[in-house]
Amino acid sequence: MAHGSDGRSLEFKLPDLGEGLTEAEIVRWMVEVGDVVVVDQPVVEVETAKAMVEVPCPYGGVVTARFGEEGSELPVGAPLLTVAVGEGAAGLPARDSRTGGEAVDPARAEGPVRAEGPVRAEESEAGQAKAGQTKAGGSGNVLVGYGTSEAPARRRRVRPDRQTATAAATGQVNGRARTADPVDGPVPVISPLVRRLARQNDLDLRELTGSGPEGLILRADVEYALRAAAAHGGRTAVREGQADTTEAPASVSSTARSGGVRVPLKGVRGAVADKLSRSRREIPDATCWVDADATELMRARTAMNAAGGPKISLVALLARICTAALARFPELNSTVDTEAREVVRFDHVHLGFAAQTDRGLVVPVVRDAHARDAEALTAEFARLTEAARAGRLTPGELTGGTFTLNNYGVFGVDGSTPIINHPEAAMLGVGRIVPKPWVHDGELAVRQVVQLSLTFDHRVCDGGTAGGFLRYVADCVEQPAVLLRTL
Structure with a gap:
């Protein structure tokens, strides 16, 4: 070292x-x-x-x-x-x-x-x-504004001004030539990926007007500028010491011919790509799904939160159902040791959950989820989600999962066939909960319906086990009192 x-x-x-x-x-x-x-x-x-x-x-x-x-x-x-x-x-x-x-x-x-x-x-x-800037504290994490003295506690997403970004790329604003003011120090950008994308395409960030808070340059600003430069057939920027020219750089020209911008698969995005590709290559997966009436689960959550104390999240209740189901069907809480040709079953549940962030998809892990109640699960989900969005998750908080819960319903979709988070053996997917016609007590009624899906490694179990697991989860969603048998 x-x-x-x-x-x-x-x-x-x-x-x-x-x-x-x-x-x-x-x-x-x-x-x-x-x-x-x-x-x-x-x-x-x-x-x-x-x-x-x-x-x-x-x-x-x-x-x-x-x-x-x-x-x-x-x-x-x-x-x-x-x-x-x-x-x-x-x-x-x-x-x-x-x-x-x-x-x-x-x-x-x-x-x-x-x-x-x-x-x-x-x-x-x-x-x-940087001599005149206030230095950041030694323990804080900063994701944006590398050249700024301070970063707001929260960054709101702002729709990029296409006219400004395009004008910056072509050197004109409202039909007149634009002369960029000299900027000292690093230009504030949303992430290192934005800086690298500009560097690879010979784009001078000092010539752009950021559409983010405090002039922060977003990835969309760079992409708009590159598209505008490709459309005009000229350079996007002039580097110091270089003469202006009407010929586009080779990298911009090649992306113009292909109709897109090349983005390196590195960092979090690259790690996700590698893991998903390996999962597809190594795991013979299968998916089964079922619709469930979540009306009683929603009512139970409302009653819990009305009783006072910390609020219970829906994902925490679903996690509690997962751990109870895995206790009954431990085959799905496992991994395959390909070298030893053995299935390794775990006696603990480290529950991963998919979280979408500005840096890409990450899967934080709740350690010993089987030993936590709904209140403790709610608190841990909230802590890990906040850390994920701020980019403060440690490697230990992103690895070691034994089963994953994927709540893709937050994106407004009903169903999905997700890729298993290698080297785990299964993933439970939860769609959105929406009012739908449903036969309840022999009569047609409007109920809160959710679609549940289970993608599993067919090497660890057969369809009967997978179907039994999913059916038990659906029963707990429809009748939360079923969980009382395991509490």
Whole structure:
């Protein structure tokens, strides 16, 4: 992870972040060259295929060099920064990275010492550009606004102004030539993917007007600009030191011919693609489904919430039903060890649930869901969902699931045949609950109906077991009192 250099300068390398991750993308530097850091202080925020992670430094001293720009990818084991410690930090001009003011020398020694390790020119320029900005706290996570001093607590989604984005790409606003004002420091964008997409298509982000809050540049802004440039057959932007030309870059031209924009499958999106592809290759899945009358379940939830105390969510009740069903049909709470040719059944339920975020689809995991009641499940679902949307989920919170609950009804659809979350063996899908005609007590009535689906690995069980599991879930939805037998 790190090594010493003559006892005065230590090199801190990108550590192994676990779960088989081999690389990470630098999202935000939390210290600059010359900052004083303490042991275990977060120094950089990186994005892996699993989550956003703040990386703490194991040394205390003065930062003498940083390696890698925001938006660049580094492999595990690559140098992140060097820190002068002990007597080696004595003569360095330093400032406290947490306050921005002059810091007391951590070594309290005398005599100037040359800082070891190269300081890149671009890092010095970045430090100068950020000199007047208020530095973010060492423990917070920031997903947007890399070049801004502050980020609002919540980012609302704003529909991009197509006219502004198109005009920015073609260099005109309301029929007149547009001259972009010079911007110092990094341009605020919604995510590193937006910055990379612009870089790959030779698009200067300084020429765009962001449609997000506080001028934040969204992915839609970049895509509108690229489409406008393709339509006009010209360059989308002029890089510093280059002459303007009417010829489009090769990358933009190729996307124009194909009628789309190329987006790299990296980060969360790439990890999801790999897992889904592997699931399709390795798991012989099958799906069964059933319609259920959810009227009594909805009434039971209303009665629970009317009794006072924390509100119970619908997904928590469905999770409680899942754990009860898995206790009866443990074959579905398992995985297949292909090398040993064995089915491994778990004696615990780590329940994953699909959550859609701005960074893509993620599946947080509720540990020991079988041991939690509806109130505890509600609280844990809320905590993990908030963390997912903020990008604060740890790799441990995104792995280790044994069964997944997929509530695709939130998207306004009735049914689905989802892909199993490898290496699990099954997934329960829940559609929207809507009023429909239903025969109740021998008479036609309007009831709250939901479609339930179960996609399962046919290697772990046959249709009889899968059908029994789904039927039990439907019975609990229609008659919640059935759950009393397992409480």
